[in-house]
Amino acid sequence: MSNSAEIRWKQRFENLLAAGEQFKDACAKESYSQLELAGLVQVFEFTFELCWKTFKDKLYYEGYEVNSPRQAIRLAFEQGLIADAAVWLEALESRDRLSHTYNKSIADEAEKVIKEVYFPMITDAIARINEDYTR
Numbered sequence: 001m002s003n004s005a006e007i008r009w010k011q012r013f014e015n016l017l018a019a020g021e022q023f024k025d026a027c028a029k030e031s032y033s034q035l036e037l038a039g040l041v042q043v044f045e046f047t048f049e050l051c052w053k054t055f056k057d058k059l060y061y062e063g064y065e066v067n068s069p070r071q072a073i074r075l076a077f078e079q080g081l082i083a084d085a086a087v088w089l090e091a092l093e094s095r096d097r098l099s100h101t102y103n104k105s106i107a108d109e110a111e112k113v114i115k116e117v118y119f120p121m122i123t124d125a126i127a128r129i130n131e132d133y134t135r
Helices: 003-027 034-061 069-078 085-098 104-133
Strands: none
Touching (some): 003 104, 034 069, 034 104
């Protein structure tokens, strides 16, 4: 692929690294006000979005045509960028539902799943992508 495709995925990955740091900071809190919990969900959403778009750009650079988040996730799994496609697809489905933090039960669920499942999932993907980035 072209040099511009390489530059694009690497720039996207640099943005993902910065978002990953914000996500780490947001997940490190012990407890959240309602506003902070909404912020946690927002940081998850934009970090998740950057992640699958980084997959898309990296895969395009490697010669794959990617047209949707689902396709990017499936190909990322096939290429070893992620460990579990099912969890990523679940995260894709739950993004909109988790944003309803005004509902106490959804807010509690959002905090738990983001911190216990989605944060480790995204952290692992960033580490895997970083292996290619630093080569």
